Amino acid sequence: MLSVETFPTLQEAAGAVGPRAKFLGGGTLVMRAVSYGDQSFEKIVRAKTVDRAIGSHAAGLRVGAGATMADVLAARDLEFLHPVARAIGGPAIRNMATVGGNLFAPNPYGDFAAALLALDASVEMADGRTMPLADLLATRDHVTGLVAGVVFQRPESSAFRFRKISRVKPKGVPVISIAVHLKRGDPRVVFGNMAPVPARSVGAERALANGSDGAAIDAACAACLEGLAPEDDALATEWYRREVAPIHLRRLLEDGGQI
């Protein structure tokens, strides 16, 4: 029997989530599961106050977990993330789907999480803990507590690039998505849908460590599948994903990344 528990604050709600209880963010994941009779949980937990703030922070920029994709698109500070937010859903979905929820969005979703991983974001939990986003993604199916916000540094101009590859035009669910942050000496290349959660391509990062000229791009594309384990789904086979991932990475590195 399904029940709903509403708490005044996120901190109080964090105490109520557990193995058979899901936290309701924008609703795009939890309500879908409810409508389709998901038997894995029987309690919906929600908080009355939602942190949708977007602003600067000691460590760079902070986005409240309750900020929607539409909030991101309205924030001038986050202009480099606008292509990512705009690639997610239609306007109605963007008015609902939250940054916090995207960190838990299963494949084939989770474009925003892939982008944040490329930015080396860290996650603030409701109880004050912080952890690297990579750690949260690795344990997200059984993490305790709730995400309050994400913190990351603003990338240098044009160093951050994103590409979403979808079979539906103008937009649709991604076959794969790629986020690249070309930091000097320590680049990040993240693929969505090339592993059970958004994952860094260690091979591509190694190849791009000393610049991104033609030879480095060749090497990055040749090595980009290292350690990645794509899966079959209704959109594409793992074979297809392996075939197209290097091609799209090359386009992103060569032309700067249009969606």
Added chain:
Amino acid sequence: MAKTPVTFTLNDAETALFVDPGANLNEVLRRGAGDLTTKHGCGQGTCGACTVLIDGVPHLSCLTLAETVERRRIDTAGGLAGGPNLHALQTAFMEGFAAQCGFCTAGMLMAAKGLLDANPNPTRDEVAEAISGNLCRCTGYEPIIDAILTAAARMQGRAV
């Protein structure tokens, strides 16, 4: 089953209902409030047929937990016309053959209304973007985009 009271404004009418735990806004509008103008197409955010405006902003009613609309305003296609006078969008959809089976139409209209309320003079690309979360399987999108642009022009008193 314990029910939760929820009150909201539905197309200018104060509405108070008891809803089942976990009920989504779409089933509450359709089966609770009796507003059948909002359709249910997928229950998973893919089709947009259930689009309504919550406080003027497009939302998918099938993915909205009903009790979260407490004291908010919901607009559906049922409230689009002012009495016997059709909204400019409705007229433009009629004249422009922008519906065939009609199942996506209510959601299209509400997505379009959300756009025109915020941006009265949209470009063609902006209209396409505004309905990019709404699927139509019969008509094709071009007549729908044309109709929305026609409505926008008429609402601004511009020649079409």
Added chain:
Amino acid sequence: MSSIEFRKDLFADERDDTLKEIGKPTIRQDILGHVTGRTPFYDDHQFEGMLHMRAVRSPHHHAQIRSIDTSAAENMPGVRRVATAKDVPVNLNTLLSLINFGRDDEPLCAHDKVRYMGETVAWVIADTERQARDACAAVRVDYSVLPHVLDVEEAIAPSAPVVNEVYPNNTFDYHEKYDHQKLRFGDVNAAFAKADHVIEAEYQMSPIEQAPIETCGAIAAPETNDRFVCHTNTQALFFSLGTTAKLLDMASSRLHFIGGTAGGGFGGKVDSIVEPTAVLGAVLTGRPVRFAWDREEEMQVGAPRGGERWRIKDGVMADGRIVAREFTGFFDSGAYMRLSPYAIVKCTGHLPGPYSIPNVASNVYCVVTNRTPATAMRGFGITAADFAIECHMDRVAEAVGMNPVELRILNAYRDGDMKAHRRLAKNTALIECCQVAAGKAKWAISTDAAAQSSKVGGGGERAAIPESVTDEEGRIGTRRAGQTQGAAPATNSTGRVAAGTAGAATSGAPVQNSDMEIDAERIGHRMGSTPVSAPPVAPSPPVAPTPQAPAPNPAASVPTPPATPTPPPASEPYQPEKPFSRGVNRPGASRFTSGFRRR
């Protein structure tokens, strides 16, 4: 703005151009309802106390059902009834049985085994949809998984598992003789031997889901006088009504079907599954019942246009004339037949496409696999074959070094040409179509190709039916026994049909009467061995109504039997005052051809 260009210069002398609507802007008569949201779709009919019905579905492609334990589900909150195959009075049907085509092969609810992933094994009827879903999850089915086959050619191999025992060879039986539909016109092998090029290729089309925005669904409710009303979005209201009557062994006069408004269909709403299911729910509970597929069900169990595999072999002369074309086609019907056998007959009449080819042979197989059953979708039977044919035309053009549009014009059929299924082509327009398309695409064609016309050059020798070779390959059952050479048309002919032989037309259902007079006995679904009575000749005196109150126990599984019909006097069959007729009544024209056609 989209625009339509009317090429009234084409065939102008053959057309009476008095079109009142076509080409003029119009406002749909139903559109006011659409833009105000007031169009009544099936789900917009509200009933007090309506229950929600959901199906328990197979997670396996192919499995024996050992047992079904519904006890936990029955005790869950809100659950009114759990139903299984034994609750369906006549749990075996084939859609086309209503026109006497094919054998009953599909249960509404699986009982002995499941044959595709998502097949229904039980239903739950509960107060809310969520309660029905929760209870469905609590139904325990003990399966013994069987080997499955998902590929059409693997399915016709001798070692393939039998998917559907009604068709033990995994193929539909054509004409009670062959495991495929044959087409033989001329002698392809003799022509291949003389051809300058022989070009072969294979084409594969995936299943395509119709994906209407409104999923399949129906709401059924008890009505007065022991009838049931059913609001449905079926595309085939009387098909659905007849199917429901048969499966539930209920006189069709007890069913009041209301439909005609579908939120998109595209062929995906003809299969008549949700209607008998919803009515069964209403019969079992005595309450209004809604049975609707969610989006995942629409995609998983909603019948798509089936996948098809085609192999085409063309014999072509150096100048581009195609002298022989051979097809080997496989339709993936999925686990049950539904409309696929018919699609193949329709397809065979279409081969070899809109071209005049003097030698044609084709073997088309309707194959049973452990996939979701296939059904109608937008030109099914034709579209995928055309895709293969037109891809192949481009391949032929490349092989002979010819402009692909000119190749099509050269081989196009023309008015008066004999088609492979022995009907004369008329109203042909491929040449003009190619010419206009080439012009629009700014694709240069020769002055000779541009000067061709569909109305000139056809007929004469091209109207003749050639002597045709025949063979007896692929008799029912021989393939499983390993006694066939292969799937393609046989190369060793065993018979010849003389030139000019058109053959006798046959049809699945014999015409009841030459003038289509209604045969009273065939009105409505026949109940058991007792025929439904014909309308009485004279009005009968009023009789006291038989009480037909719903059974007090909602668990009653047997529907109330109808009142015993009065058999009609054998000597006085129903005689309408005038024979029933339809269509145009024009001297020399078939009355079943409506409207004007090019002559």
